[in-house]
Amino acid sequence: MKILTWNINGIRASKVNLKTLFDSLDADIICLQETKVTRDQLDEPTAIVDGYNSYFSFSRKRSGYSGVATFCKDxxxxFCAEEGLSGCLTTKAEGSIGHYGHQSCFSADELESLDAEGRAVITQHKIRDKNGEERNLAIINVYCPRADPDKQERHLYKLRFLALLQTRAEAxxxxxxxVLVLGDINTTHKSLDHCDPNHEEFxxxxxxxxxxxxxxPANRDPELPxxxxxxxxxFVTTHTKGGLFIDTFRHLYPDQQEAYTNWSTVTGARETNxxxxxxxxxxxxxxxxxxxxxxxxxxLVExxxxxxxxxxxxxxxxxxxKCPQLCTKHMPEFAGKQQKLSSFFQKISKEEKVDSIIDLSDKSNNTLRSKLPDELKMSDSQDLHLAKNNAKNxxxxxxxxxxxxxxxKKKKLDTKLGQKQSSLINFFTKKTSNPITSSTSETILKTEDTGKILTETDEILSSSQESSSSIQSENDLNGDKEKNEVKSETKEFQTVNKPTSLDAWKKLLKGPPQPPLCKGHKEPCVLRVVKKTGPNKGRQFFTCARxxxxxxxxxxxxxxxxxVDKMKR
Structure with missing residues (x-):
């Protein structure tokens, strides 16, 4: 028998389907934490995995937050499955496991709050010992809260959760x-379990x-009080005993160093363990x-x-x-007792549409025929033939x-698409005046594809054939002069490169400066942003990229x- 625990950090974020993933883990019971799925977000591929039966606990406070799930092979x-530690979420009719211990140290509101974030699922199994006798085995799949140093109420919430966990486990x-208590406990025990234990908070x-x-006692750290x-x-009550459980990994490998299960993805700490x-x-x-x-x-599992x-x-x-009542196979949306919303959006073929119309026509014709006198009624075959023809028409x-x-609709859409939209570059292009006089109608066209300026000069209109030759020659001289001016201006325009949208955006929005080289490796630094709440939240800084x-x-x-804000730009 193989049992596995894993904080999956979002069950819907898996890049492979769950069937393939679970088979690769090679375990009979797979306990997942931080599933980040609530009841309304649970879809069929996540809830129903071929060859497995699943049991979920959902957060009732926030969407896409916390959550645990236990997947067992078929x-x-x-024999039983229960959500939560206090018993507030399960009734006897649903196959509860029971044995909640002394809860007098907890108020009713506190018990409800501790089970409202979907942090525990308990499954009751039976195992066979060496003598062939069956014994009960309760597996508590738990995702302990994280203590936020900036929120004192969350720190107390975590300690009270640990007290309730111990109360139920010992009961x-x-x-x-x-009893097996497994999952993300969200704390390290010995200094051997931490990469940097030499700080005061640890x-x-x-x-x-x-x-x-x-x-x-054999597992305890003598440095702790x-x-x-x-x-x-x-984190304890007057009814809890303590000292009843063993850390299985340290029991097998008491001195193994750098045996870690969690790394920061922001800093890439997994590469250096x-x-x-x-x-x-x-x-x-x-x-x-x-x-x-x-x-x-x-x-090696990523x-x-x-x-x-x-x-x-x-x-x-x-x-x-058979599976307990908590199993996702018994949920109405997955048990076939309720019509799924997706069925309303399925495409129906033409034949199915015609058949449905025929059925309606048959019913309406039968109703009308029942009201007609006998001499006006048609035969069934004639009536059916008429109904089918009407339906097809x-x-x-x-x-x-x-x-x-x-x-x-397509014509309207084509008309809208035909109207060209102004390019962003037009807002950054300097407008120039046209030196062409009224005697010459010259149009300067600017194409977006090539960026070249095309000129087209109209012929100079002769005022009249009856004009004297001296006036005509004077107009020709003036027209040639104006043409030369236009050509020289056009040539000047063509020498100027058309600005690109990238250049325009660079002038409008100035980004961060070029990353400097780090002191230790002389490599380009990486840009990061402070996300922690405080006076520096939102500030950008450069740090070593390794x-x-x-x-x-x-x-x-x-x-x-x-x-970044202290660097010279």
Whole structure:
């Protein structure tokens, strides 16, 4: 039996279909976090994957946010499935798992709020031990909140969520069931699990203290303080015990370094393995000792800022005969009980249209025929023949009317398209006066394709054949003089290059300066923007283009940093 956890960072963002992706992961139970899909956004290719049955938890606060999903092979169908940790989202009629523990330390509103972001799905399975006996196994697929340092309420929300998670996990253990708590815990345990643990915030994180007391003593970090007075910590309650679970990866590989599951995509830190381990599979002590065979961090699997972590067990899973009520196959929009919206937009053939009109004609003719006297009624064959002819004629008429309407619309569209739109370059072209006098009608045409200025001079109109030869010769001299002036002006216009739209935009909108070379590698820097809330939010800066990494790594980025607004343009 193989169980896998992975923060997929958007289940709909996968570049390959889920069937191919899941088969490549080679696991019987696949637990995904941060699916970023709500109930109204769940489509059939995501909900129904051939060979798998799925169980989702959706955020009820924000769209495209949080969310977890557990996909089980059809050979590993769970016996029960439940959404959330508190029991507020599931009733007994839907096949709840139960065993919620002591929740007196939580208010009703707090329990509802902690389950409103779609952060937990629990599936109850059965496994067979070495003696052939069946035992329960509860898998808690969880996506723990992130503590925003700028929002104190989110920090408290995370700690209370961890307290509720421990309350439910220990309650399931007391029910004689094995328990796995797996997913994105959103904290690192030991300094060995972080690429840069030598900062002050790392050693004081309450979530690390919670994880430390949650694990059994052999897994604990002696550098972290012990939880003595539980009332001083919001992440535990007076009813929780602690020390009942094992970190499966550290149990198998206690001293392995640089074993990370998360990297920053903004800084390209995955290339230098500058990350941290946030994804865990925590198992109860007897289960770990009796069934854990191996574990692997699948760093080669891309598509997210996290990578999967998978364990292999020696016990086989016993599959249920049918899927629990929470399974997406039972949702009305996927169970065939409700007509899908897409069916209203399907194209209907001409034959289907004619048949539908014939059916309507048959019904109307039968109604009218029932009201006629017997001597005026026609035979069924005559009536049917007449109805079909009427329907076909009506269909042809509708088709001809539609064709005429389309032709009219096409003519109007062609007329609109025929009207040329002014080019952007016209707004940046300097207008010049025409030196041509009234005695000469000369038109200067400017083509958009070649940019050349064409001149066309009309013939000088002779005033009259009765004019004297002296006046005619004087007009010819004046006309030649004016022609020479026009030609010289035209030649001057042709020597000026036509400005392009790119040049015009460059004059109108000045972009950032050319990127400087970084100090360490003498390579062009990359432009970035401050997104963190604060006085510098929105400011642009240049930094080394190489990925983030350890300071002693020559392939990692150097410490080059320069604000754009302080550079000389």
């Amino acid at each position: 050979s590993s169908i769970p 399931l253990l007391e029910s004689a069931s094995h 050693t004081k994180k309450p979530s690390r203290i919670w994880l430390n007391q949650f694990l059994w 012990e939880v003595v007075d539980k009332e001083d910590y919001p 500058y990350g941290k381990r946030l994804d865990y599979i925590l198992a109860d002590i007897p289960f770990t000792k009796n069934y854990l065979a191996d574990g692997v961090i699948m760093v 598509g997210s800022d996290h990578c999967p972590y998978k364990i292999e067990l020696t016990c086989p899973v016993v599959s249920a005969l 009506l269909a042809k008429k509708r088709e001809s009317d539609l064709s005429a309407e389309l032709v009219t 990925p983030e990494g350890q300071k002693n790594n020559p392939e990692a980025r150097c410490d080059c940093f320069l604000w």
